[in-house]
Amino acid sequence: MVDAGAASESAANAGTASLALDLFDKGTRSRDVFKLADDLASLGANLSTATGADLSIVRLQSTTAALQPSLALMADAALNPSFAADQFTLQKQRRLAQIAQERAQPNALAQRIVPGLLYGEAHAYGKPASGSEATVGKIAREDLARWHATWFKPGSATIIVTGDTTLAKLVPALEASFGGWKAGTAPAKQVSTVARTQGKRLYLIDKPGAPQSTIVAAHVSEAAGQPEDLAMEPVMQNFGGMATSRLNRNLRLDKHWSYGTSGQLTYPRGQRAFMVVAPVQTDKTKESMLEVAKEIRGVAGERPLAGEEYASIMRNMTSRLAGRFATLSALESAAITSLNLGLPDTYWSAYAGNIRGLTEAQLAAASGKFVRPNELVWLVIGDLRKIEAGVRELGWGEATILNADGTPAPR
Structure with a gap:
């Protein structure tokens, strides 16, 4: 490494x-x-x-x-x-x-x-x-x-x-x-801190004839090393990290508008990004954006993890601990994570007990800190002839049309 x-x-x-x-x-x-x-x-x-x-x-x-x-x-x-x-x-x-x-x-x-x-x-x-x-x-x-x-x-x-x-x-x-590797150290990398994401921005990319629209909602969140990092693991698993997550229960299992959606916190060493990716059928693009926004507001505080839902995700998190490090690749992944994020030597040995000790209040506090609905940037990729008018009707900011290289497209 x-x-x-x-x-x-x-x-x-x-x-x-x-x-x-x-x-x-x-x-x-x-x-x-x-x-x-x-x-x-x-x-x-x-x-x-x-x-x-x-x-x-x-x-x-x-x-x-x-x-x-x-x-x-x-x-x-x-x-x-x-x-x-x-x-x-x-x-x-x-x-x-x-x-x-x-x-x-x-x-x-x-x-x-x-x-x-x-x-x-x-x-x-x-x-x-x-x-x-x-x-x-x-x-x-x-x-x-x-x-x-x-x-x-x-x-x-x-x-x-x-x-x-x-x-x-x-x-x-x-x-x-x-042993013959000549001594030396690489230069320090320049990874600057960025300001909180300016929300109410909407970007569209045209894919004529596409049978699906890909909806992305994202903002810059907190850097690694926060006290609430561990609590965000069950929060994000329940929100968008498994087949029965909130996003999938809504858009796939209930409404049948998507084959599968995901929500995650990315894991660079510096500031992470909160990101939802939702491929949905074209004729439900606007409606799906409303549902994604609702689920994001829910995890941010409107619908905190509690009761049976809390008990269910904690069972999910703890039941798999016994086999968590059963493979060489899992051990390797843990070591890579420790190295990249500078985790203490006791992190993984204490991991199971710390996960089991998480409370509803800790999960709620972490959610409110990491997920900020008012800072969301939206990107929608799809057949604009069919979806653009509906997306603009949401009034979620001035819509900018982009080329596939991310540059503004002439209209």
Whole structure:
């Protein structure tokens, strides 16, 4: 885990971090893409990468018996990527195709557009990790090598290991693989604090002929590290995190207007976003927006979690605790969360007891702090010929028509 991620980029070079990570398993200075793939396959190992808002991740899955030689391959990929010209050209073409696909799919398009509306396009969290056609089109191999040399430093890296091993076995293997990593620390990232979201803003994107409209309601909420963070877990699970959440009970199970909706608090290290995503049938767009707004007001305080609903969600939260960390991936995820959010060492050992101790009053207090209906920004993607008039009738602010790249569209 390297403290970099999409937040290490400026708006002008968005996509650099993720494009660099995509090429880590495409060849090193001593192994071309085929040799690296063959060596991994011969050990039964798998190498993958991921880019989050705050972290860049290189992940190795290996058998215990082949851990040491597999670690050597991981280190070679992470420390000595070649960014070979042919693989760079191919991966860049794939990335541009990926961006086009994201812009064509309404839910993915919403995830590209909303961060800029909430944080501003110049903010570390205000751009899509994949970048845009304009920024990716300008990226050169040298830019990837420069990003890697700047951000992949051992002083900014953490190694997480889950599996059947011990420190006594592990440390010598890590020293053999990563011991030559030249000392250094990555620069501090510039993640500014943004003001509360200015509400009463409505944005529309036209998708002619779309059978569904995608409704997004969002605002910037609180940064991680609040005393109420734990209480928001059952609140958000009950609101929009499961098949029988309030949003799904309303729009899917009761009215049959949607196949499924979600509500979440995003999890960057800095200020998180409260966000609802609701794909609904086109002819119920306006009515669904009213229902989403009602549910948001409800969770913010009009309808606090109480009585049997409170008892039900607490059963849901506690009944699954026994198996919460039964897999290596779950243990890994917990360690990543601890690292990214700076959780205390006792956080997970005390987690079950702390969850069980949450009261109705604590859930209500947390809801009112994190969810602010008057600050909502709305984005609706759909066939404007069919939905625009009804959406405008709501009077939820001046409607702005956007292109698929988030820029204002001429009318």
